[in-house]
Amino acid sequence: MGENETTEERRASTDIAKRSDSVGGLGVTAENSPIEWKLKQADLDFARGNLKHGLCASIPITCRGADDCPYKDNCAFVLTDGYQPPVGSKCPLEIAMVDALAAEYKKDIAPKTTSITIMSLIRDLIDVDITIERTRKLTSSKGDVVEEVYVNIDEDGKPVYKPEITKEIELWDKLIDKRAKILKTLNATPEAKAKTGAVADSDPSTLANEIIAKVKKAGLKLDAEG
Secondary structure, three states, X not given: OOOOOOHHHHHHHHHHHHHHXXXXXXXXXXXXXXXXXXXXXXXXXXXXXXXXXXXXXXXXXXXXXXXXXXXXXXXXXXXXXOOOOOOOOEOHHHHHHHHXXXXXXXXXXXXXXXXXXXXXXXXXXXXXXXXXXXXXXXXXXXXXXXXXXXXXXXXXXXXEEEEEEOHHHHHHHHHHHHHHHHHHHXXXXXXXXXXXXXXXXXXXXXXXXXXXXXXXXXXXXXXXXX
16 A cells, blocks of 8 residues: 555545456556556555446446437437436436447357456447447437438539538448458357357347347337337
């Protein structure tokens, strides 16, 4: 422990460390870390204790309330009587979606893995899935897949527009491609190949669609209904 830590800080550090015993690493401590880091052991133990959900912690958006959220037209907290958007907190709808997808992907792809590489790929896949849902919400709110885009001014001084696919649809298309590549990589891992059943030999997109269907059937989708 550092010399400047109080008894309370050391006690808190010990308590938090109990939650982080299973977290690996390079053995960094406050004592052996570079002096430039100015690291306290209590802070390091607290950070390690939060690594369990750290891979996906940054995915959910922060709630901005009914007036400012771009997805308010499809938000259950906005549309359901008796509920208020948790302004300033991470979106509970996205948290539920992230949690459900993480469990399903891990179960279907590599249920026993502790590989950080595979978990990182699953994190990236979930990030893409959530972003796809956001683009769907925006498209649902706008109602258009084509928009008139300003080009220039004609000889009479009138603005000239041309129809183009919306940015949301363009992004959606790129995300679908990225999703397929991540799934292909995951499906090629030894863990996926070793898993019995049809998952390892199935089409990656089919696997992902089945998982999304399971999550939505459980009522943990982002869209608000009813």
